[in-house]
Amino acid sequence: MSIRFDGKAAIVTGGASGIGATTAELFCELGARVAVLDRDAEKGYKTVASLTAAGHAASFHACDVGDLTSVQSAVDQAAREHGAIHTLAHCAGIQRYGTVLTTELDTWHETLRVHVDGCMFSMRAVLPYLIAARGGSIVVVGSVQSVMAVAASAAYVTAKHALLGLVRSAALDFARSQVRVNCVMPGAIDTPMLRFAASLAPNPETVLEACRRAHPLGRIGQPIDVARAIAFLASDWASFVTGTALAVDGGMLVPLGGADFQDSGTGSVGQ
Numbered sequence: 373m374s375i376r377f378d379g380k381a382a383i384v385t386g387g388a389s390g391i392g393a394t395t396a397e398l399f400c401e402l403g404a405r406v407a408v409l410d411r412d413a414e415k416g417y418k419t420v421a422s423l424t425a426a427g428h429a430a431s432f433h434a435c436d437v438g439d440l441t442s443v444q445s446a447v448d449q450a451a452r453e454h455g456a457i458h459t460l461a462h463c464a465g466i467q468r469y470g471t472v473l474t475t476e477l478d479t480w481h482e483t484l485r486v487h488v489d490g491c492m493f494s495m496r497a498v499l500p501y502l503i504a505a506r507g508g509s510i511v512v513v514g515s516v517q518s519v520m521a522v523a524a525s526a527a528y529v530t531a532k533h534a535l536l537g538l539v540r541s542a543a544l545d546f547a548r549s550q551v552r553v554n555c556v557m558p559g560a561i562d563t564p565m566l567r568f569a570a571s572l573a574p575n576p577e578t579v580l581e582a583c584r585r586a587h588p589l590g591r592i593g594q595p596i597d598v599a600r601a602i603a604f605l606a607s608d609w610a611s612f613v614t615g616t617a618l619a620v621d622g623g624m625l626v627p628l629g630g631a632d633f634q635d636s637g638t639g640s641v642g643q
């Protein structure tokens with residue numbers, strides 16, 4: 373028996389790009405009907421066109437997940453089109469930088485709106501359908517920054533920490549409805565978001581090299597690494613898993629110590 377989603381309909385927010393687009397494709401390959409929700413309509417229609425061209429059942433619904441009316445109407449439309457909803461993979465997100473002193477207030481509010489309101493509103497719109505289907509699953513894309521911080525990322529780190537609280541609350545509140553709610557926490561993954569972040573540095577390759585070194589497995593993650601973890605948590609293979617956070621980070625969260633401690637700290641003497 374392998375992971376299959378035959379007869380199931382899944383919503384993937386942020387499905388136009390990166391981790392979301394790869395998750396939408398994997399869900400399709402595993403038999404699901406997939407509704408892609410994203411605010412980037414051009415990329416969203418393109419992603420869905422390539423899925424339907426490959427013979428999959430997929431649809432695109434433009435929305436801003438941080439606007440309840442917008443996400444509600446997209447989810448209702450998706451449910452009408454696919455007959456039901458059994459799964460939500462919430463991948464929509466943005467990356468913004470700044471400390472408590474340097475983050476513009478607009479940036480602060482927008483980051484929290486997209487991530488925290490966006491996750492809450494997506495769950496709120498989808499949950500009645502999961503309950504009506506007598507159960508289902510939600511997988512939220514957090515980050516290693518849901519449990520740790522990197523410099524000058526106050527809004528993003530705060531938002532990603534908040535998502536873990538939301539996942540745990542919803543897992544508890546909807547367990548009796550047989551809705552499982554889990555989180556994946558990616559390390560650095562090679563998507564347009566990471567490439568954009570690297571492009572802000574004078575030498576992007578230095579940033580990418582630091583990302584490689586931060587993962588004990590010695591490489592940057594690929595979207596499929598995360599999509600597979602999402603598919604596992606969304607599937608019946610994770611039937612007794614709820615309220616958990618699965619790091620998909622090449623071991624990034626394992627080592628003890630700050631920058632370069634592994635190379636020059638106490639453990640290095642035994643190598």
Ligand SMILES: NC(=O)c1ccc[n+]([C@@H]2O[C@H](COP(=O)([O-])OP(=O)(O)OC[C@H]3O[C@@H](n4cnc5c(N)ncnc54)[C@H](O)[C@@H]3O)[C@@H](O)[C@H]2O)c1
Nearest residue numbers: 386389390391410411412436437464465515560561563565
């Ligand atoms: N790439 C990484 O290194 C990394 C690491 C950890 C976590 N993540 C998280 O993974 C998720 C996906 O990121 P990605 O790397 O694939 O980025 P990406 O930029 O490739 O994709 C993000 C998608 O979200 C959509 N989106 C953004 N704001 C939206 C809104 N308000 N409403 C609807 N759609 C919106 C974008 O249009 C885009 O299609 C994000 O939550 C991100 O924070 C990424």
